[in-house]
Amino acid sequence: MLIGLLIGGGVLLILIIWMISINNRLVSLKNNRESAFADIDVQLKQRYDLIPQLMGAVKGYMDHESSVLTRVTEARSRCMQAGTISEKIAAEANMGAALNGFNIQVEAYPDLKANANFMNLQGEISDIENKLAAVRRFFNSATKEYNNGIEQFPSNMIAGFKGYKTEPMFDLGVEQRQTLDKAPEVKF
Amino acid sequence: MAYIGLQAQIRRNNARSTVILACFPLLILVGVYAFFFFTGGGKEHIEQVNALFIKTIPFVIGGVLLWFIIAYFGNTAMIRMATQAHTLDRKENMRVYNLTENLCMTIGMTMPKLYIIDSSALNAFASGIDQKSYAVTLTSGIIDALDDQELEAVIAHELTHIRNRDVRLLIISIVFVGILSFVVQILFRSLLYGGGRRKDKDNDKLMLVALAIAAVAYLLSILFKFALSRKREYLADAGAVEMTRNTKAMASALRKISGHAEVEEVKSDDVKQMFIEHKSLSGLFATHPPIEKRIAVLEQM
Numbered sequence: 001m002l003i004g005l006l007i008g009g010g011v012l013l014i015l016i017i018w019m020i021s022i023n024n025r026l027v028s029l030k031n032n033r034e035s036a037f038a039d040i041d042v043q044l045k046q047r048y049d050l051i052p053q054l055m056g057a058v059k060g061y062m063d064h065e066s067s068v069l070t071r072v073t074e075a076r077s078r079c080m081q082a083g084t085i086s087e088k089i090a091a092e093a094n095m096g097a098a099l100n101g102f103n104i105q106v107e108a109y110p111d112l113k114a115n116a117n118f119m120n121l122q123g124e125i126s127d128i129e130n131k132l133a134a135v136r137r138f139f140n141s142a143t144k145e146y147n148n149g150i151e152q153f154p155s156n157m158i159a160g161f162k163g164y165k166t167e168p169m170f171d172l173g174v175e176q177r178q179t180l181d182k183a184p185e186v187k188f
Numbered sequence: 189m190a191y192i193g194l195q196a197q198i199r200r201n202n203a204r205s206t207v208i209l210a211c212f213p214l215l216i217l218v219g220v221y222a223f224f225f226f227t228g229g230g231k232e233h234i235e236q237v238n239a240l241f242i243k244t245i246p247f248v249i250g251g252v253l254l255w256f257i258i259a260y261f262g263n264t265a266m267i268r269m270a271t272q273a274h275t276l277d278r279k280e281n282m283r284v285y286n287l288t289e290n291l292c293m294t295i296g297m298t299m300p301k302l303y304i305i306d307s308s309a310l311n312a313f314a315s316g317i318d319q320k321s322y323a324v325t326l327t328s329g330i331i332d333a334l335d336d337q338e339l340e341a342v343i344a345h346e347l348t349h350i351r352n353r354d355v356r357l358l359i360i361s362i363v364f365v366g367i368l369s370f371v372v373q374i375l376f377r378s379l380l381y382g383g384g385r386r387k388d389k390d391n392d393k394l395m396l397v398a399l400a401i402a403a404v405a406y407l408l409s410i411l412f413k414f415a416l417s418r419k420r421e422y423l424a425d426a427g428a429v430e431m432t433r434n435t436k437a438m439a440s441a442l443r444k445i446s447g448h449a450e451v452e453e454v455k456s457d458d459v460k461q462m463f464i465e466h467k468s469l470s471g472l473f474a475t476h477p478p479i480e481k482r483i484a485v486l487e488q489m
Contacts, residue, residue, distance in 0.1 A: 134293035
C-alpha cells in the first residue's frame with residue numbers, strides 16, 4: 001500500500017516537472033520571437049531616421065524629381081503609422097519599392113554620385129536593407145520554432161491551455177508578391 | 189555519390205565527432221593498462237595488473253587534466269603571436285564588417301571580433317575558446333579576391349566553426365596529441381641517455397615497452413585528430429550553406445581559394461590547421477578534406 005502510494009507520488013512529481021519544463025520552453029520560444037520582432041523595429045527606425053538626411057542630401061540636385069522624392073517621404077510616413085504585422089509588411093514593401101525607384105533615378109545624376117555625403121548615406125541605407133533582411137530571417141526562424149513548439153505533441157496541450165496560437169511569419173503574401181514582382185516605373 | 193541532405197549531414201557529423209573525441213582519453217587509459225599488462229607479467233598476474241591499474245587511474249586522469257588546463261588557456265596567446273594579425277575596424281573595411289554583422293544577425297549570434305592578416309594568400313580562420321575571445325581572421329588577399337557572395341560564404345564557414353564550438357574541439361584534440369607526444373619524447377630520451385648505468389636490463393625492457401605503446405597511442409591520436417578535423421570541415425561547409433542559403437557561393441569561393449591558400453607569413457603548423465584550407469599531407473594525415481571533394485559535396489546539396 002505504501003509502495004503504491006510512493007510510486008504514484010513519484011510518477012506525479014515527474015509529470016509535474018515535465019509539464020513545467022515544457023511550459024518554460026514555450027515561454028522562452030515566445031519571448032525569443034518577440035525580441036526578434038523588436039529587433040526588426042530597431043532596423044526600421046534606423047532607416048526612417050536616415051531617409052530625411054538622404055532627402056536633404058539630394059536637395060539642389062534632384063529638384064525636378066518631385067514625384068520620386070514625394071513617394072519616398074510618403075512611404076516613410078506610412079511605415080511609421082503601421083501597427084500590426086500585416087500593416088508593417090505592406091508598408092515595408094512599399095518603402096522598398098519607393099527606394100528602388102529613387103535609386104534608379106539617381107543614376108541620371110552623375111553630380112550626385114560624386115557627392116561623398118550622399119554616397120555615404122546611400123551605403124548606410126543599403127546596409128540597413130541587408131540588415132533588415134537578416135533580422136527578418138531570424139524572426140522567421142524564431143517564429144518557425146515557436147510554431148513547432150505550439151503544434152507538436154505533447155507541448156500543444158500545454159500551449160492550448162495557455163492560449164498560445166500559431167503566429168504568422170514576416171511573409172509577403174500572394175498579392176503583395178505580385179506587386180513587388182512588377183518592376184518600378186522609370187520616367188525619364 | 190549518395191545524396192546527403194543538409195540537416196542529415198550536420199547530425200551525422202556531430203555524432204561521429206563525439207565518438208572520435210571520446211576515443212582520446214580512452215586511448216590514454218588503454219595505453220596505461222597495456223603498459224601494466226606487459227610489464228606486470230601478462231595474463232598470469234592479471235589480478236595484480238588490474239589492481240595496479242585501478243590505483244593509478246586517478247593519478248593518470250589528474251595529470252592529464254592538469255596538463256590539459258594549462259595548455260588550453262595558453263593556446264590563445266600562442267595563436268595571437270603566431271599570426272601577427274591586427275584588428276579590422278568598420279571604417280577601413282566596412283564591406284567585411286557589414287557582411288559579418290549581417291550574417292550574425294541572421295542567426296541571432298553575437299558578433300565575434302574581426303582580424304586581418306596582411307598577406308596575398310587567400311585564407312581565413314576562426315579562433316577563441318569563449319564568447320569573449322571568439323574571433324574570425326581573414327587575409328587581405330581573400331578580402332580583395334572574392335566577391336560579396338563568396339566572401340559571405342567564407343565568413344559563414346568560419347562563423348559555423350565558432351557556432352559548433354569547433355575551435356574548442358580542435359584545441360582539445362591538439363592538447364591530447366601533445367600529451368602523448370610529450371610522453372613519447374620523454375620515454376625516448378630516457379632510453380637514449382638513461383642507459384648509462386647498465387645494471388638493470390629489465391629497466392630498459394620496461395622503457396622499450398612503454399615507448400612502443402606510447403608511440404602507437406600517439407600515432408592513433410594523430411589519426412583521430414585528423415579525422416575529427418576533416419569531418420568538421422564538411423560540417424562547416426554545410427553550415428555556411430545553411431546560413432547564406434546559397435550553395436554556389438561556397439563552392440565558387442573554394443575554387444578560387446584552391447591553390448592560393450598558402451600563407452607564408454604564418455610559420456606554426458598547429459595554427460595552419462585552423463585555416464579554411466591547408467595542404468599539409470594527404471589522405472589519413474590531411475587536416476582538411478581535399479578541396480575537390482568539398483566542392484563535389486556542395487554541388488549536390
